[in-house]
Amino acid sequence: MRILGKIIVVGASLAGLRAVQTLRREGFDGELTLVGAEAHVPYNRPPLSKSVLRGDEDVTLPGAEELGEEWLRGRRAVRLDAANRTVVLDDGTELGYDGLVIASGARPRRLDGVRTLRTIEDALALRAELDSGHEHVLVIGGGFIGGEVASTARQLGRKVTLVDSGPHPMHAGLGAEAARWLAGHHERNGVELVTGTRVTDVTDGRVRLADGRVLSADLVVGGMGVTPNTEWLEGSGLAVDDGVVCEPTLYAAGSADVVAAGDVARWPHRLYDDALIRVEHWSNANEQSAVAARNLLAGPQQAQPFADVPNFATHVHGARIQTAGLPHLADEARVVAGSPEEDRFAVAFARDGVLVGAVAVNAPKDLIRLKRSVAAREAL
Known part of the structure; x- marks a missing residue:
């Protein structure tokens, strides 16, 4: 293990927490700072679209309670000076480092008039809307978030319309056979599907589609994908292209002291002829962050490629x-x-x-x- 005096981890969700835990478990005893934009203890996001909407607020991540003075909560990284190894926070604080883990995650794509679901506050606000008597929920996007929200809303007895631009929900990720099955599964469970068109505007519950149709709903929820949080890296010298572009070892391309993990990392996967991929699922953040942390301690010459098979699971109806x-x-x-x-x-x-x-x-x-x-x- 090479000697590093100060390590900063930017991002206090699953990937950031697992990186911190791995660094300590692997013997790093230097100064360690975790920077998190949210004020909450790191929590589990998958329940937000399922059990939290049904009233169960248990989103505990094992180990989160162990964070102490090394955690800067409610602080956001706004700039990185990679040449001088400095992270600047939103309150003007400058933090120097010998090693940096970028785990700044992603945020939902947004559309005016549409609720999104990424944080515990989002989930609680959406639950309050569902509890307030809204009977008709329209979900934009049939991916895993959209599908889970549609499923939960049906469990709560709400009328649900799901709009997806593909021929079937999750067509790209599941392939034609499974996507056709999923479409039928939604419909057998009472979801009205509108496919092959996209939403162009939402105003006062009126949802305008690209094909000219206008739908109405009491509550509109978006599951339209996410955008990696890389704005704070502009001008840093790191390569950014739909995420932080990394080496197979998760080192930021061309860097010897910066690694990335989770939703924000884009790396060449050796199982797929080094195609650059970015994976947004829980298991990837959990496993990739541990490898990134170990590689940061090992140094670029001793680092191991991350070539785990991406995997994902969801429950729908x-x-x-x-x-x-x-x-x-x-x-x-x-x-x-x-x-x-x-x-x-x-x-x-x-x-x-x-x-x-x-x-x-x-x-x-x-x-x-x-x-x-x-x-x-x-x-x-």
Whole structure:
């Protein structure tokens, strides 16, 4: 382990917390500062679109309670001077470092008149809206946040309309077969689907679509994707392009003292011919931040590439949907277990005959098997 006197971790969500925990566990005993824009103890975000909306506010992240004086809560990084190894905060404070972990995450894309869901405050405000008697909820975007909000709203007895620009919700991430199943699953559970068009404007509950239609709702919620928080890195000298561009080892490109992890990191994945990817899911932030922290301590020459198979899971109307790898890269897909008609199946995805991804619906054991096959680059 190389000698580093001061390490700063920017971002106090899951990736930042896991980086801090890893640094201490690996023996770093120097000065460690965690900078977090929120005033809360780091918390778990996946429950926000599910249990929190139903009234359960337990979003505990194990280990968050261990943070002490090393944590600067309610402070935002606004500028990085990589040449002089200095982070500037929103109150003007300048923090020097020997090593830096960028875990500043991402924020939701926004549209006027539309509620978004990223923070505990967002979730509590949305729950208050749902509790206030709003009967018709319109959700923009059928990705995992949009799908979970639609599912929860139906559990609460609300009428739900889901608008998605693709042919089916999550078509790009799940592939045609599973996305068709998901569309039917939404409809069987009472969700009205409007697909193949996008929302252009929302005014006083009136939602205008690109095809000219106008829909009305009591509450409009957006799940329109996220944008990585990289504005504070402008002029820093680091390469930024839809995230912090990294080496396979998660070092910021060209840097020997800055690593990145979580939603903000974009790195060449060795399973996919070094294609630059950015992954926004919980498991990636959890695993990637630990590797980034260990690599920062080891130094660039001893650092190990991060090549874990991306994976993701969600629950929609009681069904468990899981993915592994990058199904959208495939040129071939095949149902290899169960069938959509049984509401239990798995799909394998290949490119040039080599497995690149998998999707499983209510089939966790099949997903585990296929994930191993993706990691081993087995043939379909």
